[in-house]
Amino acid sequence: MLPLEGALGPLLPEHPEELVIGIVLFLIIWFVAWKVVVPRFEEMYAERTEEIQGGIEKAEAAQAEADAARDEYRAQLATARDEAARVREDAKAQGAAIIADMRQQAIEESSRLLSNAKAQIDAERATAVTQLRAEVGGLAITLAGRIIGESLDDDARAARTVDRFIADLETQPAGRA
Template identity: 55%
Template sequence: MDYPASSWIVLAAAEEETHNPILPIWSEVILALIVFAIVFLVVRRFVVPNFEKAYAERTQAIEGGLAAAETKQAEADAKLAELEQRLSEARHEAARIREEAREQGAAIVAEMREQAQTEASRIVENGKTQIEAERQQAVTSLRAEVGTLAASLAGRIVGESLDDDERSNRVVERFLADLETLDTASSGPANGDGTGR
């Protein structure tokens, strides 16, 4: 029997109305399976590889970033340890330099004190030598003057000239010896006659 196309639609609608809702419509199930298979194959063939590629790239980027971060962290830790070691060495070096400077300062102070003591001793010795030389010069000069005065005075007292050098020297020596005994004795004032007797 030949039914027109419009009757097929009516028949299909009639079948649907009489169809049990609990049982599936096999044509729809098969159609759904075919569409699902086509979608599954398209997704599997085109979408999933792109997702997997993107996932692999993302995973690789994350792992690479983590590895790079770990490498950078290790480098930073190594640099920090090196800087701490250098800082420690610099502190030790600074302490050593300070100690050396302190020791050198103490040595310089001790050396300067020693030089000052040596210089002071030298100056004192030079002063003593100079004073002794000036004293000897003064004594010699005074002996000569006193000798001349004593000879002149003795000549006036005695009433004769003491031009003879030997006699003059004996008189001067005796006069100076008398003066020295008077100075050491200092028991009383000297007589006013100038002879000390």
């Protein structure tokens, strides 16, 4: 074992040259670290800071761009909704105009059909009256000839007789006939 009486302790070397060499070497290492290692660390730190700051700025720019795109989308959507509402209103107005036009056409068509039907009825009535005059006239002449007992073949006299008979029928009130 080492004797404790002459020893300087575990921190102090036995030879003072070792202490001087240790201090000099420490200063050299410290100078090299201060001149070479620390600037490189500072440079790496600055680069990393710039990358992180650039990433944050890019993210903020992307967020701002996304917000602008969202606002533009919302504006376009609102415009599209307004346009759709306007188109619906135009379609309703056009539908109402078409319905009104179709009603007017239906009224005109029904009036035309009604006037055609009246004209056709009047024509058929005139034809029926003419046919009835001829038949009633013929029957009246035959009946008058039987009653009188002589033939009424004279066409002019028969026509006058038939016309007088029909005129008398027309002048009589409807309830009395």
